[in-house]
Amino acid sequence: MTRAPQEPLTTAQQELYDWLADYIGTHRHSPSIRQMMQAMGLRSPAPIQSRLRHLQQKGWITWQEGQARTLQLLGDMVGVAGIPVLGAVAAGGLVTAFDDVQEHLDLAPVLETRGLFALTVNGDSMVDSHIADGDVVLMEPVQDPQRLRNGTVVSALVAGSGTTLKHFHRQGATVVLEAANPAYQPIELPAEQVEVQGRLVAVWRQI
Amino acid sequence: MTRAPQEPLTTAQQELYDWLADYIGTHRHSPSIRQMMQAMGLRSPAPIQSRLRHLQQKGWITWQEGQARTLQLLGDMVGVAGIPVLGAVAAGGLVTAFDDVQEHLDLAPVLETRGLFALTVNGDSMVDSHIADGDVVLMEPVQDPQRLRNGTVVSALVAGSGTTLKHFHRQGATVVLEAANPAYQPIELPAEQVEVQGRLVAVWRQI
DNA sequence: CAAAGAACGGTACAAATGTATTGCCCGAAC
DNA sequence: GTTCGGGCAATACATTTGTACCGTTCTTTG
Structure with missing residues (x-):
């Protein structure tokens, strides 16, 4: 978790920032200064330039100088x-x-990781690891299953069966997929029958 | 890496699309046509125009005509x-x-909610609700505690004590704060001694 | 009150940028 | 072979766009 140093804003600056957040959230790209001008009901770009400079100095935004529409919000990066x-x-x-x-x-560092994918959890075999039915788990693709630490939570594709979320353990040439629920027995399989697809990075549960 | 729910691409088109995905993922804004030109090792904007037109016709990208750097990927919208x-x-x-x-x-709808705040969970009194020690809980400010449904997870400030995360129950003029762990006894208090600060919206656990 | 900073209008300009046009090359399809 | 489409180079052009400058007004601060 990183922090974002942010000095307080004037009302005009806040108004612009809020509009920017809304615009970028909707359009997925930065507006031009003249668009901001119109949205703020102004007839000159100068006030916008001024507000932008202040927003930058106070650590709320940044942009690539000279390049069009490259403004980014720092306050809530990615609108997130x-x-x-x-x-x-x-x-x-x-x-x-x-x-x-x-x-x-x-959340940006996590969400910026390329290739990340998510899975909806179905079932209660991981409840003792505080992963409940209906949770969404964020997974990072695993290229090299050799390097997985024992106990890591992975999504694994078992040959001929399906995908399951379990604790991963390697014992020589066999792989043990262990649930976090006494009601479920560990699954023991030859390593070649298990394809580890991803490693658990985060759990997201929306109420 | 990039999937194709759209029409297939030529290698040149695919190469541009992949580069665009990478660039936008990194820079958070679209490149200009001449930047694409350089990245592709070309010396004329025409080929890029051509590829972009094809990518658009095949449903992979879109942009605002005439406006700079407004390109968006439609393919797999992994990103922010x-x-x-x-x-x-x-x-x-x-x-x-x-x-x-x-x-x-x-995540945007949740994270864009104004006024949201987060708390780091300290302790194990909510483990049976799958909220573990160290989790970060996202809370939505509560203006009207009257409307809270019984059982809602709230962060409550108890007069003279501190803030705690518990299930909220109202019984007439008294409030019961109930843990999700048999090791903890419910706390029963007069309503005026409990200030509900926020309502649990989501749980975030980063591994 | 005086000073300073923020905000606004108006204008100007160079650079960035999207777009159109023309011609050429090459490989695949017919 | 011929045709056609994709890809490339070169050039041109109208906008879009960021930025600078000047002067005025307003609010806040001392």
Whole structure:
């Protein structure tokens, strides 16, 4: 998690930033300065230039100088991150309180990983690892199954059967796929019958 | 790497498309035609125009005519907001297999919600709800605690104590904060001593 | 009140950029 | 062979676009 240093904005700057976030979120590309001008109801590009300079100095945006429509939001990169992590919350006794922003949750590094894919979890064999039915797991493709650490959670294609999400263990030439639920027995197979497709990177559960 | 739900491409077209996917994935904005030209080792924009036209006709890309750097990939929209959900994975028996992209995991709607904040979970009182120690929970501010459904997971500030993550139950004038772990007793308090700060929207666990 | 900064209008200009046109080469299809 | 489409080079051109400059007004700050 990286943080995003952001000084406060004036209302005009905030107005522009909000519109930019909306525009980029909708159109998937940056508007031109004159488009911003019109959207803000202005008749001159100068105010926009000024606001953009301030937004840049305050660490909210960046762009490639001289190049058209290359503006990027930093505040919430990709329209995604920039969720303030306000602190720790006790899920035990009543311990921790939170006050100010400590850092920003930045999903961008994960989401920028090329080739990432997601799977919807179906079943309850991983509940003891806190992966529940209906969760979405983000997987990173595995090129070299030799390097997998034992215990890693992987999605594996078992010859003739299907894909399953399990803890991966290697024992010589055999592979053990172990559930995180006592109700399920470990599956033991020759290594060549198991194709590891991905390695668990993150769990996403939307309520 | 790149899939084709569209018409097939020639090698030159595929080469351009792959480069575009890489460039946009890295830079977060479209290159200009002359940049493509250089990247392809060409000395004239015409071939790029031609390839782009074909890519558009075959349904791989689109752009705003006349506007600079507004190109968008249609092919596999993995990028910022989209991670391809390849299918369901069995976390029970060996059931489901996956093949093609069924939908795209779009975190944007959640993450664009204004005012969202995050908390780091500390402790194990919510493990039975699959919220583990170290998880990051995304919370939506609660304006009207009256409308909370019983059982909702909330972060609550208990007068004089601190913030805690619990299941929320209302019983007349008293509020019960219930853990998801038999080791913890429910906390029963007068409603005025509990300030609900946020409602659980999503759980994020990065491995 | 005075000073400073932010915001706005107007204008200008060079560079970046999309697009059109012409001609040539080459391989595949007929 | 001939035709046709894809690919390439070279050039030209109208917009789009970022940026700079000047002056004015307004709000905030000291």
